[in-house]
Amino acid sequence: MEREANMLSRRRFTQILGAGTALAALRPPLSLNARGLRPPVTRAAAAVVRLSSNENPYGPSPAALRAMTESFSLAWRYPDEHQDALVAELSKLHGVGGDQILLGDGSGEILKLSAAAFTGPGRGLVVADPTFEAVAHHARTGHAEVTAVRLTPDYRHDLSKMLGAAGSAGLVYVCNPNNPTASLTPKGEVHAFLSKVPRETFVLVDEAYYHYVESGDYESVIPLVQDYPNLIVARTFSKVYGMAGLRCGYCVAQGPTIERLRAHQSWDSVNIMALVAALASLRDPAHVEQGRRLNGEVKKYVCAELDKLGLSYIPSAANFMMIDMRREVRPLLEAMRRAGIEVGRFFPSLPNHMRVTVGTRGDMQAFLAALRQVVA
Ligand SMILES: Cc1ncc(COP(=O)(O)O)c(C=O)c1O
Secondary structure (H helix, E strand, C coil): CHHHHHHHHHHHHHHHHCHHHHHHHCCCCCCEECCEECCCCCHHHCCCEEECCCCCCCCCCHHHHHHHHHCHHHCCCCCHHHHHHHHHHHHHHHCCCHHHEEEECCHHHHHHHHHHHHCECCEEEEEEECCCCHHHHHHHHCCCCEEEEECCCCCCCCHHHHHHHHCCEEEEEEECCCCCCCCCCCHHHHHHHHHHCCCCCEEEEECCCHHHCCCCCCCCCHHHHHCCCCEEEEEECCCCCCCCCCCCEEEECCHHHHHHHHCCCCCCCCCHHHHHHHHHHHCCHHHHHHHHHHHHHHHHHHHHHHHHHCCEEECCCCCEEEEECCCCCHHHHHHHHHCCEEECCCCCCCCCEEEEECCCHHHHHHHHHHHHHHHC
8 A cells, every 4th residue: 555655665764764864854845934934945955855655845835834823723623614614615616515525634534435435345346457556455454355457558547447347346446647657547538437337336536636637638527426426536635735744635426425435434534734724725726836837847857857868657647757667676766765765666567667756856856866876
């Protein structure tokens, strides 16, 4: 599982570098001082450059940081009103009723609730291979059978094969853009798939990286929720909103589906700081635009440098990239670590690919310098 793998690698990191150094590397890139926001600390200057978790190196919106600072004094209260306020804002954003939104402790909680509600013995899960493993992990914990369907050679979900397996499944997971490949499954294929999946089988479309997509062949399926009672669409504040450490996500689905998910959830699972930060972030679309633009610019730079090195990569629709190293990547991951760069973990079905998060330009200069050494 991705997060577990990240935690493992962080633990390993601590062993290699010593706790102090590892903590220095995990310093937040933004902080408030008396005059407001401080500029980002350049990761190149830090001991370790973390490009392993697809985090947003530019951090949250200054408005989110201010909202959190102002709400320290609310820590003694349960977050009811703040939940309601965020749900109301999300309803407005997506043009759906408040009963069609469920907040989660990160979108990871939504994935877990979906597995709990719709998979189990005799109600399997269908996923792509490779994809984000959290749902499969939770489904297996609930003793559900997991069917993994290889991505197409151009890294789309093979939705006709997944449809073939969907009939006997409780849940199909479609990650779009997909993690770890950063590839898209075109909107026409997703629409056709949704129209054919049996209504008893739920479809969870994970749009964690939605904001980074620039292709015209992609769109959110949130507007289709009104047509499909079996559709759940997950979103997160961890990526373009830069709030991975705060833990806030949500899903959109029809009311009865939301209630089936909610039945498995702890009450008040999203904390008040995350709620106020999420609300302020939604009201700062310029910050999202800036995050998308900076990611696009730095990604373009990295692609050009990889081209010079003669390394190919899967076209990326997200804030991370999969680079074909043309040889087993595990020793290279270790070598990168020794050079101070933490990249994504090993993906067994793509054994020659290295996943790297698109950090700041400084981060990526450090990454490329290490990569040149490692492939020399
Ligand atoms: C595709 C995908 N979905 C969900 C998540 C979980 O995100 P969070 O729980 O931080 O919202 C991640 C995290 O990397 C992800 O890559």
